[in-house]
Amino acid sequence: MSYCVALKLSRGLIFMSDTLTNGGLDNISSYPKTFSWGIPGNRQILLTTAGNLATSQAVIKTLSEQIKDKNNGSQSILTAPTMFQVARIVSQTLAEVIDVSSKWHQKAENKFSANFILGGQINNNEMALYLIYPEGNFIEVSHKKPFFQIGETKYGRPILVRAFESEMSFEDAIRLLMVSFDSTIKANLSVGLPLDLFVYINNSLSEAKTHKITEDNEYFRMVSREWADSLKKSLAALPKFEFNN
Numbered sequence: 001m002s003y004c005v006a007l008k009l010s011r012g013l014i015f016m017s018d019t020l021t022n023g024g025l026d027n028i029s030s031y032p033k034t035f036s037w038g039i040p041g042n043r044q045i046l047l048t049t050a051g052n053l054a055t056s057q058a059v060i061k062t063l064s065e066q067i068k069d070k071n072n073g074s075q076s077i078l079t080a081p082t083m084f085q086v087a088r089i090v091s092q093t094l095a096e097v098i099d100v101s102s103k104w105h106q107k108a109e110n111k112f113s114a115n116f117i118l119g120g121q122i123n124n125n126e127m128a129l130y131l132i133y134p135e136g137n138f139i140e141v142s143h144k145k146p147f148f149q150i151g152e153t154k155y156g157r158p159i160l161v162r163a164f165e166s167e168m169s170f171e172d173a174i175r176l177l178m179v180s181f182d183s184t185i186k187a188n189l190s191v192g193l194p195l196d197l198f199v200y201i202n203n204s205l206s207e208a209k210t211h212k213i214t215e216d217n218e219y220f221r222m223v224s225r226e227w228a229d230s231l232k233k234s235l236a237a238l239p240k241f242e243f244n245n
Contacts, residue, residue: 001190002033002151003181006117007173008129009166012121013200015208016177017048020192028087034196035060037067037078038202041205043122045077045086046198051114051134057085058097059114063090067242075111082099083128087138090118095136115150120200155187156180170199175223178213182224193220 003015017033031053038044047063049056052231066076066089101112112194116132131143131148141148146166149157157182174197178186184191195213213220 001188003153003156003184003191004033004048004049004050004117004130004150004155005160005177005180006119006148007133007164007177008045008119008127008146009168009170010202011170012035012198012202012204013046013127013198014049014170014173014177014194015046015117015119015198016174016181017050018181018191019194019196020190021053025206026225029232030194034198036198036208037063038120038205038207039078039194040047040207043078043120044208045083045118045120045168046200046208047090047119048117048150049114049152050116051082055097055101055112055114056116057199058101059090062093062097066093081122083118083122083130085128086122087118087132090116091132091136091138094132094134098134108156117148117150121205123205124203143195146201152184152188152191156184158238167196174199178220178223182193182220182227184242186224193217195220 002018003067007014015034019030021029021031033050034046036046036050063077067078075085075088077089080089094114094244098112113134115134118132119128119129129148130138132138147160148162159176163176163214181195193213197211197213198208200208
């Protein structure tokens with residue numbers, strides 16, 4: 001399982017994903033789940049994945065080959081005129097990969113499922129953020145819910161729902177994400193460090209800033225420790241429950 005989150009702020013986009021892959025008790029490794037493509041001054045595209053690793057790898061490889069193959073006459077994510085068209089290309093590619101894989105394993109169709117979050121900006125158009133389903137359809141982020149999660153979402157969701165605001169600074173949003181990921185890691189052994197962080201600045205059309213958060217990251221450790229202490233103090237500060245109430 002994975003945990004991946006993408007936030008749409010007024011200042012830009014933030015993607016964070018874990019890198020743990022689990023193929024059994026004796027097959028645990030680290031693999032990137034967030035990828036980026038771009039043309040400086042023209043477009044920047046981010047894509048994060050959760051689900052079957054082979055499916056995700058096949059989709060990423062296909063998208064990259066479409067970019068290189070300039071003679072096939074079809075659009076790629078680096079030639080599509082809008083982010084909506086980019087979303088259509090990614091969603092169609094995902095559906096085709098799953099369809100091909102499942103035809104050879106009719107009884108194991110769900111094993112090839114994967115979800116994607118796509119974000120980016122093209123030219124002077126507004127930034128866009130999409131959630132792409134394995135069936136090949138997708139939805140765009142809304143003002144009421146300016147973020148998407150995929151993978152093991154339930155443990156890290158409450159803090160995002162309660163505290164995230166699109167006007168937050170990058171620094172505050174990253175701190176919030178660290179709490180969300182720390183809560184997920186504490187509750188689910190299939191999600192783990194290192195974490196990959198991507199930050200795209202709105203209207204820059206330049207490559208996203210990246211950072212890897214490893215197990216020895218002192219700031220992440222501090223956030224984990226302070227958040228746990230704050231929860232204990234907040235719980236103790238609540239009025240005591242009485243049965244006669």
